[in-house]
Amino acid sequence: MVCVVCPLGCKLSIERTSGGYRVKGSKCKRGEEYAVREFTNPTRMLTSTVKIRGSVHRRLPVHSSEPLPKGKIFEAMEYINACTAHPPVRCGQAIIRNIAGTSVDICASRDMKK
Numbered sequence: 593m594v595c596v597v598c599p600l601g602c603k604l605s606i607e608r609t610s611g612g613y614r615v616k617g618s619k620c621k622r623g624e625e626y627a628v629r630e631f632t633n634p635t636r637m638l639t640s641t642v643k644i645r646g647s648v649h650r651r652l653p654v655h656s657s658e659p660l661p662k663g664k665i666f667e668a669m670e671y672i673n674a675c676t677a678h679p680p681v682r683c684g685q686a687i688i689r690n691i692a693g694t695s696v697d698i699c700a701s702r703d704m705k706k
């Protein structure tokens with residue numbers, strides 16, 4: 593895998609050992625942590641838009657409050673696509689709580705008036 597923590601983009605490999613994991617190719621500790629996280633529980637921040645009714649715009653930009661497990665992204669998108677928000681909305685306001693049972697909220701990325 594390629595480390596995406598910084599622009600250097602080190603090429604990493606990981607193998608399981610009796611005591612945990614061994615990461616090769618990393619130039620720093622952050623890369624090692626990234627490799628283990630990607631290998632054991634990969635997560636991603638999710639950004640998207642939801643429908644909004646009664647506002648000057650048709651779509652409201654949203655983002656996840658924390659990274660979501662990668663395996664939950666498609667399920668989360670189904671909830672996002674089915675959601676309709678109603679103004680006024682404040683930046684950071686939770687639009688969908690505990691999406692797909694992950695304990696992560698989907699929050700507005702901007703204010704939106706009626």
Ligand code: SF4
Nearest residue numbers: 595598601602620623
């Ligand atoms: S391993 Fe360290 S130096 Fe290499 S890309 Fe990742 S963060 Fe950057």
